[in-house]
Amino acid sequence: MSGVDLVVTDLAEAATLARGPVPRTGPAMAEVDRIPRAALAVADGRVAWVGPERRLRRAVRLRTGGTTVPGRGGIVVPGFVDAHTHAIFAGDRAFELPLKAAGRSYAEIARRGGGILATVRATRAASDDALVRATAERLTRMAAAGTTSVEVKSGYALDPTGELRLLRLLPRIARRTGVRVVPTFLGAHAVPPEFAGRADAYVEQIVRRMLPEVARRRLARFCDVFCEPGYFTVPQAERILRAALSLGLEAKVHAEEFVVSGGARLAARLGARSADHLLRASAGDRRQLAAAGVSAVLLPVTAFAVTRERRSPAREMVDAGVPVALGTDCSPNTWVESMPIVLAHAVHGGRLSPAEALTAATVNAAHASGLEEAGTLAPGRPADFTLFPLGSVDQLGYRFDAIPTVVYRQGNAISSRRLRQYV
Amino acid sequence: MSGVDLVVTDLAEAATLARGPVPRTGPAMAEVDRIPRAALAVADGRVAWVGPERRLRRAVRLRTGGTTVPGRGGIVVPGFVDAHTHAIFAGDRAFELPLKAAGRSYAEIARRGGGILATVRATRAASDDALVRATAERLTRMAAAGTTSVEVKSGYALDPTGELRLLRLLPRIARRTGVRVVPTFLGAHAVPPEFAGRADAYVEQIVRRMLPEVARRRLARFCDVFCEPGYFTVPQAERILRAALSLGLEAKVHAEEFVVSGGARLAARLGARSADHLLRASAGDRRQLAAAGVSAVLLPVTAFAVTRERRSPAREMVDAGVPVALGTDCSPNTWVESMPIVLAHAVHGGRLSPAEALTAATVNAAHASGLEEAGTLAPGRPADFTLFPLGSVDQLGYRFDAIPTVVYRQGNAISSRRLRQYV
Numbered sequence: 154m155s156g157v158d159l160v161v162t163d164l165a166e167a168a169t170l171a172r173g174p175v176p177r178t179g180p181a182m183a184e185v186d187r188i189p190r191a192a193l194a195v196a197d198g199r200v201a202w203v204g205p206e207r208r209l210r211r212a213v214r215l216r217t218g219g220t221t222v223p224g225r226g227g228i229v230v231p232g233f234v235d236a237h238t239h240a241i242f243a244g245d246r247a248f249e250l251p252l253k254a255a256g257r258s259y260a261e262i263a264r265r266g267g268g269i270l271a272t273v274r275a276t277r278a279a280s281d282d283a284l285v286r287a288t289a290e291r292l293t294r295m296a297a298a299g300t301t302s303v304e305v306k307s308g309y310a311l312d313p314t315g316e317l318r319l320l321r322l323l324p325r326i327a328r329r330t331g332v333r334v335v336p337t338f339l340g341a342h343a344v345p346p347e348f349a350g351r352a353d354a355y356v357e358q359i360v361r362r363m364l365p366e367v368a369r370r371r372l373a374r375f376c377d378v379f380c381e382p383g384y385f386t387v388p389q390a391e392r393i394l395r396a397a398l399s400l401g402l403e404a405k406v407h408a409e410e411f412v413v414s415g416g417a418r419l420a421a422r423l424g425a426r427s428a429d430h431l432l433r434a435s436a437g438d439r440r441q442l443a444a445a446g447v448s449a450v451l452l453p454v455t456a457f458a459v460t461r462e463r464r465s466p467a468r469e470m471v472d473a474g475v476p477v478a479l480g481t482d483c484s485p486n487t488w489v490e491s492m493p494i495v496l497a498h499a500v501h502g503g504r505l506s507p508a509e510a511l512t513a514a515t516v517n518a519a520h521a522s523g524l525e526e527a528g529t530l531a532p533g534r535p536a537d538f539t540l541f542p543l544g545s546v547d548q549l550g551y552r553f554d555a556i557p558t559v560v561y562r563q564g565n566a567i568s569s570r571r572l573r574q575y576v
Numbered sequence: 577m578s579g580v581d582l583v584v585t586d587l588a589e590a591a592t593l594a595r596g597p598v599p600r601t602g603p604a605m606a607e608v609d610r611i612p613r614a615a616l617a618v619a620d621g622r623v624a625w626v627g628p629e630r631r632l633r634r635a636v637r638l639r640t641g642g643t644t645v646p647g648r649g650g651i652v653v654p655g656f657v658d659a660h661t662h663a664i665f666a667g668d669r670a671f672e673l674p675l676k677a678a679g680r681s682y683a684e685i686a687r688r689g690g691g692i693l694a695t696v697r698a699t700r701a702a703s704d705d706a707l708v709r710a711t712a713e714r715l716t717r718m719a720a721a722g723t724t725s726v727e728v729k730s731g732y733a734l735d736p737t738g739e740l741r742l743l744r745l746l747p748r749i750a751r752r753t754g755v756r757v758v759p760t761f762l763g764a765h766a767v768p769p770e771f772a773g774r775a776d777a778y779v780e781q782i783v784r785r786m787l788p789e790v791a792r793r794r795l796a797r798f799c800d801v802f803c804e805p806g807y808f809t810v811p812q813a814e815r816i817l818r819a820a821l822s823l824g825l826e827a828k829v830h831a832e833e834f835v836v837s838g839g840a841r842l843a844a845r846l847g848a849r850s851a852d853h854l855l856r857a858s859a860g861d862r863r864q865l866a867a868a869g870v871s872a873v874l875l876p877v878t879a880f881a882v883t884r885e886r887r888s889p890a891r892e893m894v895d896a897g898v899p900v901a902l903g904t905d906c907s908p909n910t911w912v913e914s915m916p917i918v919l920a921h922a923v924h925g926g927r928l929s930p931a932e933a934l935t936a937a938t939v940n941a942a943h944a945s946g947l948e949e950a951g952t953l954a955p956g957r958p959a960d961f962t963l964f965p966l967g968s969v970d971q972l973g974y975r976f977d978a979i980p981t982v983v984y985r986q987g988n989a990i991s992s993r994r995l996r997q998y999v
Binding site for chain 2: 245247248250251253254294297298454457458468487488489490491494500501502504505506507545547548550551552553554556
């Protein structure tokens with residue numbers, strides 16, 4: 154009988170998501186593993202035991218000075234993995250709202266001084282400290298909503314020094330907040346003003362100057378490209394992503410968000426880790442993603458906010474056998490930090506069941522982010538978990554504004570204390 | 577120079593919504609009144625002064641033992657008024673989600689054992705204490721999200737004793753939570769099983785037994801009717817509402833939610849305080865509401881969750897000159913408690929500006945709820961206000977998950993302390 158540092162008792166339910174190892178193509182989208190009347194034990198920052206509470210005393214022994222956290226009849230779930238964010242930026246774009254209300258497209262708003270390049274101006278002008286502080290505040294609020302791991306893309310500097318700076322600052326932000334950060338290089342987020350009309354030359358700068366430096370300094374795990382008319386074409390995206398793959402990074406693609414871009418098929422062809430957005434993906438695209446084992450990272454709040462349709466194609470992707478993961482897409486365009494709100498949009502807009510949405514926000518999102526250890530509660534895995542004052546796992550996603558009681562990463566409470574600083 | 581009990585300093589902005597008295601038809605939907613670098617002073621539970629911080633010292637004197645609340649560069653807005661909820665109920669309806677995901681209509685789900693009557697069974701079976709506790713928890717979370725006043729409808733008992741019980745419990749819930757509650761009698765929420773196929777007989781029971789008792793005991797300020805096929809027809813709604821008006825209650829109508837029901841025109845004809853939902857309202861309906869001075873209470877999260885369209889017709893109503901108010905519609909069908917989420921849906925789905933959404937969630941919602949004193953920050957008004965850690969009022973509605981620092985009603989903090997009990 155092993156000694157443990159912390160036990161959580163009196164839980165109505167534990168969702169472990171621990172049905173065997175995660176295969177290369179991501180777990181099937183099915184029922185989460187659920188334990189009624191559960192308890193959880195943590196030792197040395199990892200899950201030591203999870204099971205029915207009546208077996209707790211025989212399974213583990215609380216070390217002297219250990220902590221008992223009362224679950225008060227709530228639920229425990231793995232810490233959320235937010236699989237797609239642009240969370241490192243300066244400024245905001247509230248000024249675009251009247252243009253959006255008047256029905257202007259994303260492209261038109263960009264031509265009127267809004268869009269990505271507006272945030273590039275603000276981000277280039279911000280000091281390291283200002284960027285660290287603003288991003289750490291966001292990640293702290295994300296953690297207070299239940300997120301313990303977050304993918305963060307660069308992409309608001311669009312020059313070699315600036316893009317590398319954003320990636321360099323991420324570990325500092327992770328240390329300050331206690332949130333695990335997966336860095337993604339998105340130099341190909343837009344064509345910077347210095348290269349207006351010369352996108353191919355910017356692609357060459359990415360391939361020849363930025364990517365080798367990102368790889369050499371191990372600043373990013375993934376390379377992503379915004380593959381959409383007005384941004385980067387399929388051949389340009391392929392040039393960038395093949396260079397990234399040859400340097401040991403993995404690929405992600407912003408695909409089929411506003412129009413049929415061909416990005417989903419490119420992701421399948423290259424064996425990308427994920428294709429993201431996918432609002433316009435066809436049945437053929439879905440088949441190709443499923444066959445290639447590419448995760449669909451869906452962003453249902455953005456689907457609601459930026460398009461005339463309200464739905465993210467979550468149901469269709471699941472039914473086609475594509476592993477679905479969820480993300481906030483937190484950016485100045487869609488400023489949402491709370492994964493519970495994303496789950497509610499995936500359920501009410503994307504037609505997932507609460508169990509499917511939870512799978513997509515934990516174990517599948519971990520897989521889409523290359524974090525095979527995270528997203529499940531099983532012995533030996535990191536003790537990343539969130540308590541919610543809800544009577545059942547099925548309440549997550551059903552209710553629009555579920556707020557955690559407390560959030561732990563690697564056995565340490567990361568939410569309540571730090572949140573005080575910022576709200 | 578008057579003595580005050582509490583001052584809030586260091587505010588980036590105060591939104592007062594105080595441009596003159598509220599006319600009978602509700603204020604125009606325009607810019608909120610905004611004071612940059614503001615301070616606020618409270619005496620005896622009422623706003624004593626609000627203005628530029630540099631004038632604070634000449635305007636008021638803090639009494640001995642008074643409190644200074646640091647605004648930390650955030651904003652202050654009037655406490656939100658949630659103008660439409662069904663917040664007193666037992667149980668939940670998460671079990672309906674698979675039917676909703678499969679595209680079943682509200683009426684089909686009701687035929688399969690879901691819908692309003694499922695909640696009626698749970699609510700009839702619940703004890704007074706259980707109902708008070710569950711509803712108080714909801715109102716406490718609403719308060720933590722910035723709501724200081726909330727309209728609550730009966731309607732989950734559908735018999736004389738039960739409907740009166742729900743209304744009788746509301747003052748207890750208000751005292752326990754510190755939230756101001758406006759009670760609405762909604763006996764005509766659905767036809768109860770005892771009257772299946774005999775809706776007219778149930779209407780007579782409402783008119784002859786329930787309404788006189790509600791009026792005599794002053795249990796409700798408003799009478800509402802769910803005017804929709806399968807629920808109550810326009811003639812039935814008119815019979816109920818005319819009886820209510822003759823007894824001194826004011827009228828509200830659930831109108832044009834799923835189909836064109838004629839409820840909006842009925843509301844205009846009767847001079848109702850509000851017509852609510854209005855997803856299918858026509859240009860003619862809008863003109864009649866505007867001419868009659870009837871408020872449109874819009875519920876954009878429900879619009880997102882229950883219909884194939886994603887939009888609440890907020891822009892169209894404002895442009896037609898109808899005073900627009902917002903509500904959560906909190907119920908087992910759309911379980912949302914947070915007005916900031918409603919504001920985000922009104923902005924991103926309903927195409928309001930943040931200032932318009934704030935107007936709709938404060939002074940206009942107060943007017944739609946018969947609370948002419950609430951919803952503005954002006955000397956003499958109740959000191960109901962919320963601090964947000966945001967740099968500008970324009971961030972509300974732009975950001976999906978704005979969380980208050982602290983919420984005051986009548987000069988007392990009502991959020992943080994009580995929330996601890998429940999989350």
